[in-house]
Amino acid sequence: MRVTLRRQLILVVVLLTLTVLWYTNPRLIGADRLSAFSSEHGLIPQFPHLRSSPIDPHVLSIRRFWSPWATTIQDSAPQVDPVNLVYSANIIKPVNDGPREIHQNLVSISDEDEASLRAAHAKLRTVLDAYDHLEDAESHFSGTGVVTVAGGEYFGPFLAGLHMLRSTGSSLPVEAFLADSSEYEAALCEKVLPSLNAKCKILADFLQASNSTATKFKVEHYQLKSLAILFSSFTHTLFLDSDSIPLLDPAVLFSTEAYTSTGFIGWPDFWTATESPIFYSIANMTFPSDLPATSSEAGQLLVDKSRHLKTLLLAAYYNIYGPDWYYPLLSQGALGQGDKNTFETAAIVLGLPYHRVRTPVATVGRMDGREVKGSGMIQHHPNPPSRGEGKDSAPMPAFLHANTPKMNAGHLVDEGDLQDTHTAKHLRLWNSKEEAEKMFGEDLERRVWKEVVEVGCAHAKEVREWKDRKRLCERLHEHVKAVFGD
Known part of the structure; x- marks a missing residue:
């Protein structure tokens, strides 16, 4: 009896402690996640008025905006089994960037399932076509800014890119x-x-809409990008992957003719587009005759919500139902399958204006022994002013999508990318100094490493993922000294 009473007292103390924590620091015990979970399953009562600080007004605004769209997207969900591929599409670099040819269909799907996907897509289109988006665009969004998806291992490259953004004067x-x-x-x-x-x-804060349907979507990895852009507070939005580094003040891009005339700028990938022709049947349209040959690359994207809110809603649909249906339909298993084609495709389906940067993507890389390894993608100014004169002139680089390896200070020193696998010699990642100066007008890698070292040394004990890495700052300095001599 005494033991039972003691256990009851302990339980009361624990419950009181959790209650105090809930009142004073809901984030400490994951109250946001518990609240989302309870909204779907009805297991835990929600007490939004008990938060320790007021909810961001923008979050409340987006919840009101998103709730009916969550219901519409849920009601338009595919009702068929996931799409299967006969085999994956090959990756091929096109000879030129247009026009696009219809790719071979590699999707295995019955006529009945294709018709069902078409009906679900049409259900959403009916609502989108009747939607007067301007009032929502003016009510929920304003200003100009940059959006990214960070967290976990993506905080490292994001911090380096943020320092680079500020170094451009932005x-x-x-x-x-x-x-x-x-x-x-x-x-x-x-x-x-x-x-x-x-x-x-x-x-997750934005998904806790009054309608519990909004919490039923499982979104992760590639899917996060579409909702981040949609939920951000800005009207004029530059999305950057956490590993896409701005090389100029991106504010200038919003005043280019390409942006002011269309409200949407996308950049090319290396590879020929490989979407299934069945996608266009599902979208109830004929194959467009004026598409560029390459697929799109979404490491950077400019969008005006006053003109493309419908585009972002349709792109959200393609991403929410991406892994099982729209990712394989739009890429057919080709390298980089994911969100990359969803944004431009949404604009095409809706017949809204968009601009695809015409300058092909360029590369930077490193020599590991006798092997050349790609390290990043150079994306250019959409209405390119030339750098230099005469035959040496070249379109101005705007971003370096440093994806292999990412400029994550902790990963760089621990995962072997900085040294030759045969000799252990420290390597340049982005071509030789001479090639860099020709491409960028400076030794860009040296400039970026300045920011990487500053971030790594200043926050070695603050970034959760870096706290247990030994001598992080010292090892960053050792690499810089070995490669750049200072």
Whole structure:
């Protein structure tokens, strides 16, 4: 009896402690995630009025905006089994960038399932076509800014890219979206980012709409990007992957003719587009005759929500139902399958204007022994002013999508990318100094490493993923000295 009473007292103390934590620091016990979970399953009562600080007004605004669309997207969900591929499409570099040819169909799907997908797509289109988006665009969004998806291993390259953004002279505000409260790092979100005119946004907060349908979507990895762009507070939005590094102040891109005339700028990938012709049947349209030969690359994207809110809603649909249906339909298993084609395709399906940058993507790489390894993709100014004169002139680089390896200070020193696998000699990642100066007008790699070292040394004990890495700052300096001599 005494043991039972003691257990009851312990349980009461634990419950009281959790209650105090809930009142004073809901993020500490994952209240945001618990609230989303309870909305779907009805297991835990929600007490939104008990938050320790007021909810961001923008979050409440987007919840009101998103709730009916969550219902519409849920009601338009595919009702068939996931799409299967006979085999994956080959990746081929086109000879030129247009016009696109219809790719061979590699999707295995019955006529009945194709008709069902067409009906589901048409159901959403009916609502989109009747939607007067301007009032929502003016009510929920304003200003110009940069959006990214960070958290976990993506905080490292994002911090380096944010430092590079500021080094260009850009003062654009930045919103970094995290999947849920488990990715929230107080030291970064409450101190480091605000000092650089950036802030953390938790995607799960926006999905806690009054309609519980909104919490039923499982979104992760590639799918996060479409909702981050849609939920961001900006009207004029530059999305950057966490590993896409701006090389100029991106504010100038919003005043280019390409943007002012269309409200949408996308960049090319290396490879020929490989979407299934069945996709166009599902979208109830004929194959467009004026598409570029290459698929699109979404490491950077400019969107005006006052003109393309419908585009972003349709892109969200393609991403929410991407892994099982629209990713294989739009890429057929080719390299990089994911969100990359969904945004431009949404504009094409809706017949809205868009601009695809015409300058082909260029590469930077490193020599590992006798093997050349690609390290990043150079994307160019959409209405390119030339750098240089005469035969040496070249379109101006605007972004370097440094995806292999990413400029994550902790990963770089621990995962072997900085040294030759045969000799252990420290390597340049982005071509020789001479080639870099020809491409960028400077030794860009040296400039970026300055930011990587500054970030790595300043935040080695703050970034959660770096805390247990030994001698991080010293090893970054050792690499810089070995490669650049200082």
